[in-house]
Amino acid sequence: MRRSAGAAVALPSLSAILAACTRPGETRTPEQIDLLVPRPDRPVTLPMTGEPIATDTPIESGAELQIFNWVDYVWKAIVRRFVEENSEHDISFSAVTTFNNMEEAVSKMQAGEIEADVFFPTIDAVPKLAVAGLLQPLNHELIPNLEENVWSVYQNPYYDQQWRYTVPYTVYTTGISYRRDVISDSQIYGMANPWEILWDPAHRDRVGVYDSYRDTIQTALLKGGITDINTGDQGDLDLATDELLSMLDLVNPRATINGSYKRLPQGEFDLHLSWSGDIAAGWGYVPEYTRDYYENLGYWFPEDRVGPVDNDCIAIPANAPHPRLAHEFINFLLDFQNAMDNFSWVGYQPPMNDAQPALLTEAEGLYSQISGWAEPAEYVLPWMESAVVRQSDFDVGYRQAPLSPEADERWNDVWQQFKAGVKTGE
Amino acid sequence: MSKPASSPSPARVSKVRRTRAAEQSGVHYPRWFWPAFASPAIAWLLVFFLLPLYTVLSIAFGTVDPIFRTPLPVWQPWWWTTSHVVEGLDKTFGLFQQVYLRTFWYVLLASAVCLVLGYAVAYYVARHGGRRKTLLLVLLVSPLWISYLMRMLAWVNLLDREGYVNRILTFLHVVPQPVGWLEGRGITVILGLVYGYIPYMILPLYAFLDRIEGSLLESGRDLGADPVSTFVRVTLPLSRPAILAGLVIVSLPMFGDYFTNTMLSGSPSTTMIGNLIDDSINTAGQGPEAAVLILILMIMLLIPIGYYLRSTARAAEAR
Numbered sequence: 001m002r003r004s005a006g007a008a009v010a011l012p013s014l015s016a017i018l019a020a021c022t023r024p025g026e027t028r029t030p031e032q033i034d035l036l037v038p039r040p041d042r043p044v045t046l047p048m049t050g051e052p053i054a055t056d057t058p059i060e061s062g063a064e065l066q067i068f069n070w071v072d073y074v075w076k077a078i079v080r081r082f083v084e085e086n087s088e089h090d091i092s093f094s095a096v097t098t099f100n101n102m103e104e105a106v107s108k109m110q111a112g113e114i115e116a117d118v119f120f121p122t123i124d125a126v127p128k129l130a131v132a133g134l135l136q137p138l139n140h141e142l143i144p145n146l147e148e149n150v151w152s153v154y155q156n157p158y159y160d161q162q163w164r165y166t167v168p169y170t171v172y173t174t175g176i177s178y179r180r181d182v183i184s185d186s187q188i189y190g191m192a193n194p195w196e197i198l199w200d201p202a203h204r205d206r207v208g209v210y211d212s213y214r215d216t217i218q219t220a221l222l223k224g225g226i227t228d229i230n231t232g233d234q235g236d237l238d239l240a241t242d243e244l245l246s247m248l249d250l251v252n253p254r255a256t257i258n259g260s261y262k263r264l265p266q267g268e269f270d271l272h273l274s275w276s277g278d279i280a281a282g283w284g285y286v287p288e289y290t291r292d293y294y295e296n297l298g299y300w301f302p303e304d305r306v307g308p309v310d311n312d313c314i315a316i317p318a319n320a321p322h323p324r325l326a327h328e329f330i331n332f333l334l335d336f337q338n339a340m341d342n343f344s345w346v347g348y349q350p351p352m353n354d355a356q357p358a359l360l361t362e363a364e365g366l367y368s369q370i371s372g373w374a375e376p377a378e379y380v381l382p383w384m385e386s387a388v389v390r391q392s393d394f395d396v397g398y399r400q401a402p403l404s405p406e407a408d409e410r411w412n413d414v415w416q417q418f419k420a421g422v423k424t425g426e
Numbered sequence: 427m428s429k430p431a432s433s434p435s436p437a438r439v440s441k442v443r444r445t446r447a448a449e450q451s452g453v454h455y456p457r458w459f460w461p462a463f464a465s466p467a468i469a470w471l472l473v474f475f476l477l478p479l480y481t482v483l484s485i486a487f488g489t490v491d492p493i494f495r496t497p498l499p500v501w502q503p504w505w506w507t508t509s510h511v512v513e514g515l516d517k518t519f520g521l522f523q524q525v526y527l528r529t530f531w532y533v534l535l536a537s538a539v540c541l542v543l544g545y546a547v548a549y550y551v552a553r554h555g556g557r558r559k560t561l562l563l564v565l566l567v568s569p570l571w572i573s574y575l576m577r578m579l580a581w582v583n584l585l586d587r588e589g590y591v592n593r594i595l596t597f598l599h600v601v602p603q604p605v606g607w608l609e610g611r612g613i614t615v616i617l618g619l620v621y622g623y624i625p626y627m628i629l630p631l632y633a634f635l636d637r638i639e640g641s642l643l644e645s646g647r648d649l650g651a652d653p654v655s656t657f658v659r660v661t662l663p664l665s666r667p668a669i670l671a672g673l674v675i676v677s678l679p680m681f682g683d684y685f686t687n688t689m690l691s692g693s694p695s696t697t698m699i700g701n702l703i704d705d706s707i708n709t710a711g712q713g714p715e716a717a718v719l720i721l722i723l724m725i726m727l728l729i730p731i732g733y734y735l736r737s738t739a740r741a742a743e744a745r
Contacts, residue, residue, distance in 0.1 A: 036493065103710050107496045128493050205609035211692070213709070252610045254692035267587060268608065287588075405495060405711065412709055416517075419705055421694030422524045 036127045037404045039230070043158035046130040046165060052139035053323050059086065063322040065093045065329060068105065068116035075345035075367070082332050091325060109134050109317060117326035119315050123159045124402035126166055126313060135165045136318045142327035143167060145334035151351040151391045154311070159401070166313035167330055170277060170348035171389045173397070174215055174308040175301035177260045177274035177282070179267075182206075185383070188300045195223035198271060199243075199250050207251040208259035208272035213415035214400055216255070218308060219273055220244045222398075229308060229398045232407030237414050244418040255419065261285060261347065265297055274299060276387040280380050281347025284367070289374035299384040309389065309397035311351065341366040344379060349389050357388045486510060486717035497713025514718030522702060529698045532612065533680045536619035540676050541669065543620070544627035549661075552635035563632070570625050578689040581618060582608065585690070610693025618686040623679065627672040634668030635661070667741050674734045678727055699723055 038044035065083070067074065074096065083093050097116060099105035102125050108114045109129065121129060129135045140146070146167050147155065154168040176198065178188060183203075188194050198207055198219065209216040218229040220243035226236050247253055259269055261278035265285040279299045286293045301307050314333065316326045332338055339350035344365025349355065360379040368377045380387050403411060484499035487506035491498050500506055518526065551562045569577060584591050585607035592604035607614045638661060646656040684700030699719070706716035 101708055103496075103708050106494055106710075110491075110494055110496060132493055205606050208692075248694055252693055252695055254610050255694060256692050405492065408495070409711060412712060415709070416702075416705070417521060419694050419697055420522055420525050420702065421528075421697045422521065 035131055037402050038127060038159045039401050040158045040399055043156075043161050044127060045161040046127060048137055048164065049130065049133040050136055050318065052137040053142075053327070055139055055141045057324040059089045059091070059324050059328055060322040062090045063092075063117075063325050065091060065118075065325060066116045066321065067093075067096045067118055068109075068114055068317070069096050069098060069118075069120045071098045071100070073120060073346060073348070075342045077345070078333075078338055078342045081338070081341075082329055085332070086325075086328065089325075112319070114317070115319055115321055116317050117320045117322045118329055119317050120169060121166070121313050121315055123310065123313065123400070126160055126315065127402060129315070130160070130165045134318050135315045136320065136323060137164050138167070138316065138330075139327060142324075143331045143334065145331050149334055149336050149339075149352050149354065151353060153391055153394050154351055158399075160313075166315045167334060168351050169312045169314045169333070170343075170346070171309070171311045171351045172348055173276045173301050173387070173389055173393060174218070174310070175274055175276065175299055175386070177264055177272050177279040178298045178300065179264065179270045179296055180298040180383075181296045182270045183298070185298060188298075189303065193223065194300050194302075195219060198253070198273065199223065199247050201250045203270050204251045206270035207247075207253045208256050208264070208269045209247075209253050210259075210273050210275075211255035211257050213411055215273060215275075215308075216418070217244070217411055217414055218398075218400065220247070222307075227306075227398060230401045230403060230407075232404060232410060234410060237410050241414045241417055244414065245422070248418070248421060275348075276301065276389060277346065277348030279347075279384060280349070280387050281345075283374075283377045283381060284345075284347075284371075289371070291375045294375070294377060294381055295383065297381065297384065299387045301386040303386070304396070305390070305393050306396050307398065308400060309393045310400050312348070340379070344368060349379075351389075351391070357385075357390055360388050361385050482717045482720055485714055486514075486721055488714055488717075490711055490713060495711035497717070510714035511718050511721075514715055514722060517715075518719075518722055522699075525697055525699060525702055528612075528696070529681060529700075532616050532619065532698060533677050536616045536623070536680055537673055537677045539616070539620045540624045540627040541673065544624050544631055544672065545665075545669070548628050548631035548635055552632050552638075566625060566628055566632075574622055574685065575689075577622065578618065578686060581621065582689060585614065608690060610691050610695055612691075612696050614690045615687050615696050615698075618690045619680050619683065622683075622686055623676040626675045630671045630675065631665065631668050634665050634671075638664055667738060670734055670737060674730060677730065681723060681727060 035044050035046065065079070067079065076096070079093050079096075083091055097114065099108065102122050105114075105119070105121070106125055106129065109119070110132070119135075126135075140163075146163065150168060154163070156162060157166075157168070160166045176188070176194065178197075183197070188197055191197060197203070198209070209219065217237075217240050220240040221227075221229060221231065221236060224239045224243050226239065228236070231237065254269075256263065256272075260272040260274035261281050262285045263269055264272045264274075264279075265282040266287060276299060279297060282297050283289075283294045286297075314330050316323055316330070320326050333342065334350075336352050336354050339352055340355065343349055343355075344367040349360070361382040363378060364376045365379045368374065481499055484501050484506075485497045487503075487508065487510070488500035489498050489507065490496065547566065551559060551566070555562050583589055586592070587604045587606060587608075589607075591607065592601075595601045596604060642664070643656055643660055646660045647653075651659060682700045682703075684698060684704040687696055687698050687701055688704075703716050703719045703723070706712040706719060
């Protein structure tokens with residue numbers, strides 16, 4: 001997943017200008033806003049904003065599948081397989097329409113600029129999009145693979161009870177990727193509080209964090225001993241601010257979006273805050289495709305598995321031109337083999353019952369098998385077994401849930417202070 | 427009271443002159459003919475400047491969607507709210523002060539380097555380019571044919587720890603080990619800005635220096651000036667408008683640049699104003715603040731633009 005600086009203030013559409021008869025921003029009810037901040041202990045059933053398509057709807061003949069997704073977040077070979085398998089319907093696929101961050105994706109959907117069959121939202125965007133009527137309810141009969149193959153935790157997820165609008169796509173933990181030629185496994189795993197290694201001046205200029213406020217601020221909270229990663233408490237956030245400013249002083253970190261999966265494997269970083277899926281895909285970006293070189297890549301996640309763990313979703317936009325095809329594609333992606341083959345390229349693990357943890361560090365994925373230039377790599381390299389996500393992680397781990405608008409503003413303030421790069425000494 | 431017939435009104439005189447001029451050339455132009463040539467430019471300004479500017483104003487004084495927290499422009503000025511503007515000003519003089527200072531510093535240094543290097547190159551091509559002038563100009567302009575993004579990507583490869591710059595520096599023993607150019611250094615951002623914008627400095631300087639009459643320089647020499655004082659007392663003062671134009675052309679986009687820093691550093695310690703604006707645009711709930719920051723930057727940049735316009739107007743008057 002990549003985010004580059006890029007989105008611009010979009011010019012409003014003519015309809016938006018004409019609709020500006022009343023003062024905007026005063027049309028939502030408090031009940032709607034409550035729906036936007038689900039928690040694992042306060043699950044949310046999103047309102048039905050329409051009817052799912054009928055089960056006997058035929059697959060749209062001659063359709064071109066439209067995918068709206070993060071960059072590099074679905075393997076095109078898998079999409080092409082889907083097209084081949086459905087050749088009797090004369091469907092086609094040309095390219096994925098991509099977005100750089102969820103704000104950009106949401107604003108494009110909101111403005112009606114995108115007509116996609118499937119969309120890959122993060123959890124925090126799901127309630128907003130559903131409440132605003134921008135997603136369509138799913139027909140469960142057309143997606144039997146969810147019940148068949150997917151972890152029980154996703155049969156009724158807290159952010160979308162009864163999975164009315166979404167299915168899970170991938171699961172990941174958030175830990176630290178590191179260069180094992182610089183930092184040994186025993187060094188980082190032996191630390192009392194390994195989050196502190198991101199503040200270690202010994203690695204000055206060689207540390208990266210994500211250019212993503214939730215993940216980086218949550219790291220500062222965890223380093224400071226605060227485990228509520230959805231806190232809106234000003235005291236907690238003040239502490240996070242202090243931690244981040246001291247990080248600026250100590251290590252001069254860089255905020256990136258491709259630092260872990262691409263630039264650390266290429267030698268640009270010694271340490272990076274990392275989603276497990278990023279470092280699992282890292283072997284595909286090394287300068288030398290040898291097992292010896294792969295061994296330079298490592299991943300730390302708490303051994304007791306008490307750390308941040310989450311998932312991304314797939315949904316169908318309300319204005320999808322081919323909703324029946326979209327259901328078919330979602331069901332296809334939830335097929336065990338398709339999901340695993342996609343995983344072998346994307347690096348992000350699907351929450352599949354049959355994806356046994358032992359299998360993931362022993363079996364070679366399809367992408368590795370067909371990569372003649374590279375020495376073989378397992379789905380997850382065996383020495384970074386901690387990057388394998390288990391269903392039980394969701395029982396003990398911290399889940400990043402949507403924030404209330406007030407809390408979100410506080411988080412954004414912390415982030416601005418960090419991004420402004422104003423060191424404490426200045 | 428009647429006017430004496432011998433003194434027609436000025437309007438009448440000018441009309442008579444126009445008609446005579448038209449008669450002489452044998453063509454009659456309707457009144458609207460020449461002003462009509464400005465209409466594409468006026469339409470352009472309306473659609474691509476005034477409308478976007480009003481949109482930015484409507485966002486800055488507007489509100490945000492309570493669910494998506496995307497900016498909601500308020501088009502009617504009587505519903506405008508100033509809370510985001512106050513907040514933006516607060517931050518400009520508080521939290522972001524260091525970023526503004528840093529940006530000014532980077533732009534100042536980068537523009538100065540552009541000027542020194544650009545002047546030398548433009549001077550050489552204009553005065554000593556000879557028959558190769560056209561070739562040299564094409565070579566100088568050729569980087570502009572490649573997109574800015576690609577040029578910065580090329581630099582990322584060159585400045586990498588394993589890149590050619592480090593290989594050459596270590597081979598020549600200038601540095602004992604590779605330098606982490608891309609590891610969050612202000613100097614890299616400044617050099618990136620220079621690299622990105624220097625062609626825009628060279629072109630106006632060249633165009634101006636090329637037009638300086640050789641006879642002026644010769645008279646300087648005839649009056650006893652050595653080459654250095656000819657340059658300092660003749661060439662340099664004559665090229666002042668071009669220097670100003672070059673500085674304005676390179677420094678204005680540098681102030682708004684965010685890409686160079688993103689590509690070549692990414693460290694918060696080198697954040698520029700453009701990065702703050704970009705971050706705000708990409709953060710839910712901060713759309714109005716981004717618009718306010720854009721307006722503040724625009725107002726700040728009016729100062730150098732105003733100075734430039736005034737000094738060129740004065741120069742024109744002096745002529």
